[in-house]
Amino acid sequence: xxxxxxxxxxxxxxxxxxxxxxxxxxxxxxxxxxxxxxxxxxxxxxxxxxxxxxxxxxxxxxxxxxxxxxxxxxxxxxxxxxxxxxxxxxxxxxxxxxxxxxxxxxxxxxxxxxxxxxxxxxxxxxxxxxxxxxxxxxxxxxxxxxxxxxxxxxxxxxxxxxxxxxxxxxxxxxxxxxxxxxxxxxxxxxxxxxxxxxxxxxxxxxxxxxxxxxxxxxxxxxxxxxxxxxxxxxxxxxxxxxxxxxxxxxxxx
Amino acid sequence: xxxxxxxxxxxxxxxxxxxxxxxxxxxxxxxxxxxxxxxxxxxxxxxxxxxxxxxxxxxxxxxxxxxxxxxxxxxxxxxxxxxxxxxxxxxxxxxxxxxxxxxxxxxxxxxxxxxxxxxxxxxxxxxxxxxxxxxxxxxxxxxxxxxxxxxxxxxxxxxxxxxxxxxxxxxxxxxxxxxxxxxxxxxxxxxxxxxxxxxxxxxxxxxxxxxxxxxxxxxxxxxxxxxxxxxxxxxxxxxxxxxxxxxxxxxxx
Numbered sequence: 270x271x272x273x274x275x276x277x278x279x280x281x282x283x284x285x286x287x288x289x290x291x292x293x294x295x296x297x298x299x300x301x302x303x304x305x306x307x308x309x310x311x312x313x314x315x316x317x318x319x320x321x322x323x324x325x326x327x328x329x330x331x332x333x334x335x336x337x338x339x340x341x342x343x344x345x346x347x348x349x350x351x352x353x354x355x356x357x358x359x360x361x362x363x364x365x366x367x368x369x370x371x372x373x374x375x376x377x378x379x380x381x382x383x384x385x386x387x388x389x390x391x392x393x394x395x396x397x398x399x400x401x402x403x404x405x406x407x408x409x410x411x412x413x414x415x416x417x418x419x420x421x422x423x424x425x426x427x428x429x430x431x432x433x434x435x436x437x438x439x440x441x442x443x444x445x446x447x448x449x450x451x452x453x454x455x456x457x458x459x460x461x462x463x464x465x466x467x468x469x470x471x472x473x474x475x476x477x478x479x480x481x482x483x484x485x486x487x488x489x490x491x492x493x494x495x496x497x498x499x500x501x502x503x504x505x506x507x508x509x510x511x512x513x514x515x516x517x518x519x520x521x522x
Numbered sequence: 523x524x525x526x527x528x529x530x531x532x533x534x535x536x537x538x539x540x541x542x543x544x545x546x547x548x549x550x551x552x553x554x555x556x557x558x559x560x561x562x563x564x565x566x567x568x569x570x571x572x573x574x575x576x577x578x579x580x581x582x583x584x585x586x587x588x589x590x591x592x593x594x595x596x597x598x599x600x601x602x603x604x605x606x607x608x609x610x611x612x613x614x615x616x617x618x619x620x621x622x623x624x625x626x627x628x629x630x631x632x633x634x635x636x637x638x639x640x641x642x643x644x645x646x647x648x649x650x651x652x653x654x655x656x657x658x659x660x661x662x663x664x665x666x667x668x669x670x671x672x673x674x675x676x677x678x679x680x681x682x683x684x685x686x687x688x689x690x691x692x693x694x695x696x697x698x699x700x701x702x703x704x705x706x707x708x709x710x711x712x713x714x715x716x717x718x719x720x721x722x723x724x725x726x727x728x729x730x731x732x733x734x735x736x737x738x739x740x741x742x743x744x745x746x747x748x749x750x751x752x753x754x755x756x757x758x759x760x761x762x763x764x765x766x767x768x769x770x771x772x773x774x775x
Contacts, residue, residue, distance in 0.1 A: 289730050290745055292568050293701060294558030296732060298551070301573065305547030315545050316580070320554065320571040323730065327569070350711040351731035352718040390714040425733060448546060458603045461643035465605040477542050477576065478604035479549060480678060492543055 280442055282308055283339040284318040285331055287346035287356055288424055291320050299426040300345045307433055312442035312496075313341065323347055328359035336363075336419050341440060343433075346424030348413065350390040356421060357414075361398035364416050371397040374412050381410025405435050415439065444496040451491045451508050455517035456480070460489055463511040471504045473497065488520070533695055535561055536592040537571040538584055540599035540609055541677055544573050552679040553598045560686055565695030565749075566594065576600055581612035589616075589672050594693060596686075599677030601666065603643040609674060610667075614651035617669050624650040627665050634663025658688050668692065697749040704744045704761050708770035709733070713742055716764040724757045726750065741773070 284304050290296040301318050308315040316339070321327045328347075335342045347356030361368045374395035379387055394411035397403070404413035404420065408428045413421050420436060422429045453460065457480045468476045474495040481488055491508060495501050509519045537557050543549040554571050561568040569592070574580045581600075588595045600609030614621045627648035632640055647664035650656070657666035657673065661681045666674050673689060675682045706713065710733045721729045727748040734741055744761060748754050762772045 288732075289728065289747070290732050291554070292558055292571065293562060293699075293745075293747065294555035295701065295703070295745060297555055301544070302547035302550055305545055309546060316575055316577075318545065318573040320573075322569055324569075349731065349733060350714045352714070352721050353730050388711055390711040393714070425735060427735060446546075448548065450548070458641055458643040461603045461605070461646070468605050475542065477606050478602065479541075479543050480602060482678060482680060492546075492548055494542070494546065 279314050280312065280341075281314050281316045281339045282341040282343060283335045284315060285328075285335060285342060285344040286318060286320040286424075287323060287328060287344055288320075289322050289353075291346075292322055300424070300429055303426060303430050304343055304345075304433065308442075309446040309448065311437065311440055312444050312446060313440065314446070323353050323355060325355055325359045325362065328356060329363045332360060332363040332419060336417065340418065342419045344419065344421050345429055348394065348411070348421060348423050350393045354393075357397055360416060360419065360421055364398060364419075366399045366416075368396050369399045371395050371401070371403065371414075373403055377403070377405070377412055378410045381406075404432050407431050407435070446494055446496060447498060447501050449493045449501050449505050450521070451493070451505055451512070451519060452488060452521040453491065453512045453517045453519055454486070454488045455512060455515055456487060457489050459515060459517070460491070460512065463515060464491065464508070467504060467507055467511060470507075471495075471500060474500055474504045476504070476508075532567050533565065533594075534567045534569045534592045535594040535596060536588045537568060538581075538588060538595060538597040539571060539573040539677075540576060540581060540597055541573075542575050542606075544599075545575055553677070553682055556679060556683050557596055557598075557686065561695075562699040562701065564690065564693055565697050565699060566693065567699070576606050576608060578608055578612045578615065581609060582616045585613060585616040585672060589670065593671065595672045597672065597674050598682055601647065601664070601674060601676050603646045607646075610650055613669060613672065613674055617651060617672075619652045619669075621649050622652045624648050624654070624656065624667075626656055630656070630658070630665055631663045634659075657685050660684050660688070699747055699749060700751060700754050702746045702754050702758050703774070704746070704758055704765070704772060705741060705774040706744065706765045706770045706772055707739070707741045708765060708768055709740060710742050712768055712770070713744070713765065716768060717744065717761070720757065720760055720764060723760075724748075724753060727753055727757045729757070729761075 291298045305315050347354050397414050401414035401416045406412050408431050477492040479490045544551045558568050600607050650667050654667035654669045659665050661684050730745040732743045
């Protein structure tokens with residue numbers, strides 16, 4: 270047996286946001302922030318997100334690239350009933366399987382919709398890649414699905430949010446990633462050196478610096494991320510001390 | 523000479539959003555919507571966006587992949603004065619050039635800042651890959667830069683927005699991409715078939731269907747995109763007729 274203790278590989282995820290409306294700037298994506306926060310809680314590092322168009326070849330290539338690079342891949346968008354909802358077909362092509370009408374999905378939608386309202390258009394949402402495991406939709410009936418490490422979710426944020434919460438027993442994460450922030454009226458250039466010194470002292474606490482310009486006032490939001498609450502608190506306290514030493518104000522503690 | 527008229531390749535772009543704070547969900551990205559709309563006006567197809575962390579290897583790999591795949595690559599974020607602002611160094615590595623203190627950038631910042639306020643921390647923002655062409659910053663002094671087809675911009679949306687506007691003479695696009703929308707109280711499944719028929723009739727007008735759930739009401743926002751205003755209007759009119767034929771309301775025309 271080796272005496273070297275292997276560092277466990279970090280558990281990573283990529284979010285693929287599918288939809289022309291996000292790329293064109295017409296619709297503001299809200300799913301990245303939701304998935305980012307949920308991944309933190311689960312101890313999964315969301316290390317990338319990609320926004321792509323409703324184009325089958327792009328979806329196939331992006332899904333096939335990402336499912337090999339990341340522990341988990343989540344997709345949002347494109348699983349509704351209209352002609353531009355091509356995600357299920359594209360995912361099937363990526364996995365080289367057929368799309369079939371899924372009986373379990375039909376039953377789930379049948380329970381949700383009144384009789385006679387489960388129209389042909391709605392039934393399209395039960396056409397799902399063969400072999401996929403369904404993801405329950407407690408809000409509007411039509412399920413998402415999972416194939417291997419790829420989880421296919423809808424684009425409407427409130428529905429996506431509720432469906433993601435049903436996945437927690439399928440996702441194996443690590444220690445929850447904690448986050449804290451310290452806001453100051455100092456400029457980024459004024460805090461830069463002191464922050465750099467603290468980052469070296471706390472290599473296990475990631476420190477990010479985000480300038481803002483709000484209501485005519487400049488300042489910086491300093492964000493700490495890590496998995497050890499004690500180290501996070503110590504770093505935040507030292508950061509506040511550094512700010513006061515530089516004659517700045519700590520605005521949020 | 524061939525009788526076949528070659529279709530010009532579409533001019534494409536990818537936006538690379540650099541920043542842990544976006545991935546963690548702490549900060550809502552606003553740059554994608556801004557760049558998406560500007561690309562439409564310029565006739566450039568923004569076909570992908572990637573959100574990546576402040577990690578040098580990730581930036582290098584993503585930039586090198588994307589600059590070969592797209593006509594233009596824009597990056598936002600990570601060019602400030604703090605330790606986590608590593609974009610300039612990473613871009614230099616991607617292009618295999620050195621980072622040097624750029625005199626033109628120092629001069630630009632010198633004009634912007636009062637004497638004595640051009641501190642060492644701020645001067646870090648004048649450290650730019652060798653051979654890069656600067657992008658003027660009319661808001662806060664520190665410039666962005668361009669290397670080949672890669673345009674490096676800051677993360678603060680108001681500053682990025684102003685700097686992007688200075689790029690229009692460097693970006694060659696096509697016909698502006700027009701957009702129109704028709705909002706209805708019909709459900710997506712109710713409009714699906716009629717919309718599909720119209721999409722086949724107007725292959726040159728891309729039609730997207732985006733369900734919404736606002737103030738307790740369900741509905742659909744139907745978005746049309748194309749480059750021919752006459753065809754766009756005709757398609758929107760037919761769509762409104764289709765909605766009324768289905769006993770739906772057209773909510774925004």
